[in-house]
Amino acid sequence: MSHLYQPQKIEPKWHRIWQETAAHKTPERSEKPKYYCLDMFPYPSGSGLHVGHLRGYVLSDVWARYKKLQGYNVLHPMGWDSFGLPAENDAIKRGIHPRINTEKNIQNMKRQLEKIDAMYDWSREINTSSPEYYKWTQWIFLKIYKKGLAYRKMVPINWCPSCKTGLANEEVVNGRCERCESPVTKKNLMQWMLRITRYADRLLQDLDKLDWPEKVKTMQTNWIGYSEGAEVVFKALSARNKEEFDIPVFTTRPDTLFGATYMVLAPEHELVEKITSPYQEKEVQDYVRQSERVPEVERLSEVKQKTGVFTGAYAINPVNGEKTPVWISDYVLLAYGTGAIMAVPAHDRRDFEFATKFDLPIREVIYSQEAERKKGGSLKEAYLEEGKLINSGAFNGLSSQEAREKITQHLARKKLGKKSVSYKLRDWVFSRQRYWGEPIPIIYCSRCGEIPVPEKNLPVELPQVEKYQPTGTGKSPLENIPEFVNTTCPGCGGPAKRETDTMPQWAGSSWYFLRYPDAHLEEASFEKETANYWLPVDTYVGGIEHAILHLLYSRFFTKVLYDLGYIGFDEPFQQLFNQGMVCKRSKRTGKVEKMSKSKGNVVSPDVLIEKYGIDTVRMYELFIGPAELDCEWQDQGIEGIFRFLKKTWNLISKWERESAQEDRETQRRLHLLIRDVTERIEAFKFNTAVSSFMEFINFLNRPEILTRGVKNKTIETFLVLLAPFAPHFSEELWERVGHSESIFKEEWPLYDRSLGETKFLTAVVQVNSRVRGTLTVTKDAPEEKVREEARRIEKVRKYLEGKEIKKVVYVPGRIINFVTTTTKG
């Protein structure tokens, strides 16, 4: 047996043994309390894993193993999010069919993941692009459909001209495609939509129940974007045929209603065509057409210059009967509120800008002394604060707050308004015009109309095809496959056509956490009782990049399934932890950036594992910095961990046969280690947990301890603490100190306060808050005695000489501070 630390020998050995003994298999039934620790499953990319991906997996694995040692029945599964744009784009780039490419990538990434020897129960592996799995994704879609939460609509959607598909609102970042960063354009398409907006209030309210980082909660809150206000109806007269129309608007400031001097409709608003006067028609049409063409990015960048056109029509302000002109402008968004606004230029920054540019009247209705004014006394900029109402008829003198109530009530009586709330959240565009996704299980029959595929006919399998490239026409590539498209109607048996759009990348991941508890169940997507046992997920670990998309969609699916009675919980993830990104200086850009292939700054774990072994890599991933913050990878830093493990190995190998007389200080240090490691794991401070191991080993390496030796029990406790971090290392030494059972069957050690605390403490002695010495005291030593002893310290005496002591501050066992009359000692 070798006495050198050779990870290359011991790691494969334990990898094999754990496999043979099914050590990581989670039992179906157990007496123990359950614990569900989940990683955000990866999409199988061609470039494989780099050390940045590993960080989260190592972190969750330490946590899962810790929970196991604490006596929980731990579920820690892994799978593949293999449908969707990233997988498909990767396949297209390589010219390999997505199915084949995905399989290949899964194999490669699984090989890499197996190397880190996380406690994954691979018997529960799932793959969202396998028919056994997506059968149930389709099934859930049908449930959503039958609940009336899925509908088809012709809408101007976000279109990525590069990916050649529609995108959800959540997938557009600063007017660009989240994936490829191409500017997004608008396209009118018949789309499947999910009514996530119906859940807006619950998605918002229930954030309170969750143990999530505030940052993520804030991001979701802002995304859902709740505002309180009123809906107010303006009666508009068409300038074309004198027909009357209602134009409802949403406002958060009904108190400024008397200041509404004009109205603006979004260019795409359905009333535009109906009310525009013949004289204005050409100008309006030009403007509408132009704003359709302008990509989102430009529209956003033109924040400074407002544009717009008058429709020729007027609407009646319901509080004062005033005729206000109706304009159109792209600063009004069709998708928010009602797609139309009442413009109050005196009290809204954007309206002020627009009114100034087009010379529209500006009427102040909130009194303000503080407002900045031009020479003539008119406003220099919009006054946004609340205040007392002026120029508001019967409501003059009321505060904004009172006026909001009163004016809304007044309108409600006249049936021209009511209290209302508005959300920024929009319905989820669920159609993708791409090949690599779950086919939407709907059939169109000329006789029976839109018909869901009967559940017994699921899955609607994705056909094996040669050509899978996106068409760019707004139709999915599936449209060109007659064998797929043409089918018979489940209603009347006549000829019918299939829906050819596929689901977005997020579909499969919106419910996968429900699948792991019974991953290969054939007769259902999941079993209620099993799901209720395991879920919600106790700890969910993954990157911040999913703060909105995946987490919001998963919460939505969970709530729908809860409402349908399929599960007994309405939030999927109780605790969320976001690990920071691993960065490295890129030679190409010269900046410290997130690891990515395009930046040329990726570090592959394969070489490192070969050289140092996975235990070293695991511990370095944790040691590198606070888990929740971004960190910079330093190639040399890993040496320190390797040295630590070697040092520890040598120390323990040396002692394995010794029975020693152990001193109390060693016991004390051991118990402090138990306390610190436990506390630091609990707080996800893995970097400092690793340092506490180092400090303990440095202590054991002191000459006096080396000669005296330590008890086997001490070493054993140390190994159990270390086991979640360096599992092979600990397992091997555990065996070498004489155990035949796995170390992971042990119990997590408990801190014994009576052993961890000492009778004597080191108190600091200060004169005028400057350290002049230390004193060994007992915790309950009387202050008088401590004072006396402290004053006997030579330096203290020196600084106190000739001074009058004004005050003495004593914190028992910690500090004694003599304050003298002069400030400087």
Added chain:
RNA sequence: GCGAGAGUGGCGGAAUCGGUAUACGCGCUAGAUUUAGGAUCUAGUGAGGAAACUCAUGCGGGUUCGAGUCCCGCCUCUCGCACCA
């Protein structure tokens, strides 16, 4: 513009309650060992100073016996949102 987080040695970073700032690691310096390189071990390592000491946690104030930590005002960086009526 709004919101959140961060700023501590040459570097990554520690510092439960306001109580010895710089734990732990990297790097560096010197020595030991080694044919050499590497590895390992020992000692040292915030700055100034011969020392006594003094000064240092982005900047400027404040509270306190005592501030990296609390309060006020700035600066810089990162992330998120951004015409949301």
